[in-house]
Amino acid sequence: MNNLNVKFGLRNMFLDGVRPVSELVQHVNTNGSNAYIDALGLKHKELNDLLRETALKGVTSITVQNVFGQRYIGTRLYLPNLAKKMEIKIAPNPGNDLGAFLNGHRLIVYGNAQDGAGNTMDDGEIIIHGRAGDIVAMSMRGGKIFIRDNVGYRAAIHMKEYTGKVPALVIGGTAQDFFGEYMAGGRVILLGLNLSKNERHKAHYIGTGMHGGVIYLRGRVEEYQLGKEVGIRALDSHDWEIVGQYVSEFSSHFGFDPAEILQEKFQKLLPVSTRPYGKIYAY
Amino acid sequence: MYSYLLPEFAIERNEERCIRCRVCERQCATDVHYYDAEPDKMFFHEEACVGCQRCAVFCPTNALFIRPHPAEYRPNSSWNREKLQDLKKQAETGGVILTGSGNDKPYRIYWDHLVLNASQVTNPSIDPLREPMELKTFLGRKPNTLEIEFNELNGSEVKIKSELYPNVSITTPIVFSAMSYGAISYQAYKSLAMAAKKFGTLFNTGEGGLPLNMRKEYGSSAIVQCASGRFGVDPEYLNAACAIEIKIGQGAKPGIGGHLPGEKVSENIAVTRMIPQGTDALSPAPQHDIYSIEDLSMLIYALKEATNYEKPVSVKIAAVHNVAAIASGIVRAGADIVAIDGLRGGTGAAPKAIRDNVGIPLELALAAVDKRLREEGIRNKCSILAAGGIRCSADVMKAIALGADAVYIGTAALVAMGCTLCQKCYTGKCTWGICTQDPYLSKRLNPEITSQRLANLLRGWSHEIKEMLGGMGINAIESLRGNREHLRGVELAEWELDVLGVKGAGE
Structure with a gap:
């Protein structure tokens, strides 16, 4: 003592x-x-x-x-x-939990972020001129995150939304496994800009346990890479509006040409149910 | 309704006493009783009865008797009735058997094998009615030493030189344990908040957020939880509270998460949890930013950062096999409070297989943790909150003597509000208005009245604790903390006494 x-x-x-x-x-x-x-x-x-x-x-x-x-x-x-x-x-290079519980401020990183960027972020903006580690945007509730390059495992896990508060995560590169796991809301855009032609995205178990929100995915992904709670849809005009808006914002941060990004095929990943585990119990 | 199941309860109505007032029909949430005008008689569907006794206590002529159904299969101590009925349910649905409240299996209840001491002749006992008796408890990290600086010339100038950590003061070592708005009704939740505030202790929001309209008034009596679903967690919520709890596990269901079914996510619950109405609120099994003690440390300090190092951070775990080593890691990770929830901790819904089989008894876990932290010289770094199966003031005393700083009570508080432990919390049809979101049922609780019942409970227990302390010749709860000399075991094996760190009675 x-x-x-x-x-x-x-x-x-x-x-x-x-x-x-x-x-x-x-x-x-x-x-x-x-x-x-x-x-x-x-x-x-x-x-x-x-x-x-x-x-x-x-x-x-x-x-x-x-x-x-x-x-x-x-x-x-x-x-x-x-x-x-x-x-x-x-x-x-800021360390873990960059902008955790962030309350409306704007963080701009000229380098790479580590794990937990935007953890349970409430509002504001994080812009990363580089890559980010695991569990980016975990349980994010509002605001926007833009990442130029890749992200690690379990990005966008359990992101959620309520009424007007819809968080957005835009990733220029690709993501690792369990991308969008347990997602309950929000918008995630995965652009795959650093993948070569016909190279598929890296992640498996994409959107496993997803029960809300939407993932817009540019580039190739095979059905076996998706979690069983996820369905693939084509984008409608409203989706294109959303994607167009975030892609142009992304491009203005990192100096890309939005028209070029939008030329490529996009897919929309949606949860098939808002209650994925509703039928597993005996009452 | 299941086929081939015996009813759980038998209903007997004394026709001579029954006045056909139909109170039973209105009070029942599972539509057991019904009235037929033609013979002017009440009838019932026995198989729907959950044995909550609401109709029996509301019957103005005491005409109703609800008892466990006498029908039995051939007696068999291995394949008992509960096992058979569960098998039949699963054969019909293929589902996971759900249940509510705490483990009801006959594991040894160590409280009932520990006895307390009292003074006789060699030191005087104290009468709390006439002498001061201190139950005030501080939750949080304590400094290693307390250095006091005072000016010898001017005796009134006294300053504490040691660095102090944020602590929360409570008037009695009893805190309401985590029950979320969503699991319980708003009325029940508010009753806990009001009682905590009235009595100068704390309630715990669980993982369901703290409604905006309650933050200002009840925030200073609230421990807010940050759990794996992060429902309702925003910086304002964290800063409104007096302490923050990271929920790792729960005694009733160690190692698994929680599913609040979409039908319970009403408009107000959706606002408080900050999720869309009608979607399942899924709490994952782990916190996905915590896979190690180092990660836990990261979240503890993230929460301290988010609240400007002004509030103690608690980490709640279920009592499991290596609980002492885990608790040591938690303290080293920076937690100010370690909450341990034992085998008999309650729940609104858990798979029965897990509730009844996973975890270890609180008494053993608590003693092991306290001993380990003392051996490592870090017991002062945290407060210990003991939870899970605290039924009366004597249990509180025994828990404190085994090393707890304070206890969490959940089930006891629910019973004070009306609960009769029918274990059907997961159905959302609580006739007592506690574990339901149906406005017809939840309005049966009036927070003004219910909070008074809770405050009465705290008052009664606190007084009993003072009496017992006085009997021991102790005048402050501090002196009982971890003081195993005031405990003796009866009917316990050597290894049990050893883990508890107490002597056998007569030794």
Whole structure:
């Protein structure tokens, strides 16, 4: 009980050695409503302390450089009284849970994101000029995520929507297995821009357990890659409107030609039932 | 309705007493009773009766007697009636047998084999009616040491130098366990919230969100859950609460998720869970961002980040085989509270095979966790909440003596609201208005009255706890925590005493 218990001592990898904000001021350079933060050598909590502190000072645009794996960027910015949502530019590689529980801010990453980007995100925008790891947009409830390249396993798992709040995830590359698993709402667009001609998407068990929302998939996918709760449909005019809108937004972020992307064949993946497991019980 | 099944209950109506007021007919949610005007007589469909006793207690002339149906198959201790009936149900449907509330099988109830101590001669007992008796409990991480700084010249200037962590204070070591809006009716949910607030303790929202209109008033009495479906979880919900709980498992159904069937997802539930009306609310078995202790740590700190490190984070697990090692990992991952839900924990719906066979008794799990955390020198890093089968104030005392900081009560609270443990929660036809979304049934609960019943329960138990503490010569619940010297085992085997860490009676 005295910090000397070496064998069983508890090391807190998040909080041990965290310095108070007052010692970290040299990492921040504020200029009116803009700020620059050098994240080199900052712990997860230290960086987020600085971001919150800077936001509370009325800064609305922050550039964070030298980010090497710091987690939860954007998570501590639940500030309902903030007049204007923030824009945070991040380079090169933020850590896990980027924008988890994000409350309406805009995060732009010039590099790759790791696991859990947009985890249970509530609102806002995440734009990633690179790839992202596993469980992107898990349980995302609102806002938009644009990712230029590939994503890892279980992207869009359990995304959900309610009334006007419809989250959107647009992925330029391809995804890994269990893509859209348990999806309960929202719109996911998988473009496969980095696949060669006739190369099929990588994922298996796409949309397994899906019971809401929609996946628009560009490029080839075989039926055996889909979960059994998913049906394939052709896009109608309303779908094209949605896809067109998100593709042009995606293109404007990353400098693609939307017309070229839209030329290719798209398929719509829908759940066959909103109650996939309604009939497995004896009452 | 199933063919070839014996009715579960037999109904007897004393015709001389019956005045044909038809109360039984109106109160029954499964349409057992009906009236025929021609002979001016009440009749019944016995096979639909679930034995909730609502009609019997509402009958103004006590004309009704509901008993387990006397018909029996040939006695057989292996192939008993329940096994046979379940086989027939499954043969007919091919389905998973569902059930509600907690494990009803005769596993040893260790509470009934532990006895408490009292003072005689060598130290005085205390009378709580006339002397102060402290039940106040703080949930959350405690510092390793408490350094106090004071100015010797000016004695009134006292400051705590050690860094303190966020703690929640409750007036009695009893907290209402997680029951979501959706699993239970709004009236039942609100009753729990009102009672918790009134008494200065907490209720737990479960995984069904916290209705917007309740956040301001009841948020400070709420533990909000973040479970695998993440229903109703937004930053405002997390920040409205006084503590956050990550639900990993539930004693009634360790290792599996939950399905709230679409027909229960009414408009208000849809708004609170933030999903479309009528779709199934599926909670996956694992949290898909947690596949390891490191991942758990990631979510714990994500929640702390989302709430600016202002609230303790609890992790709730079901009691399973290696629970002590798991709990150690949870504390090392950064949890401020570890909630352990035992074998007899309740549920609104679970596959019977799992409810009745998976997990270990709370008493053993709790003792093992407390012992392990002490051995590792990290017991102060977390509070322990014990859940699953706490039936009375003596169980609370015994749980605290085995190392719990406080207990969760679920079933006991439901019974206080009217529940009679008919185990049909999953049908959504609760005649007592608790586990239903049918407005005709749920309006039977008036939160003003029901919350008072719950507060009465807390008051009664708290008083009993004070009496028992006083008898032991202790004047604060803190002194009982993990104090196994106040427990003795009766009729327990060596290994059981060993796991519980208590001596046998007379030792």
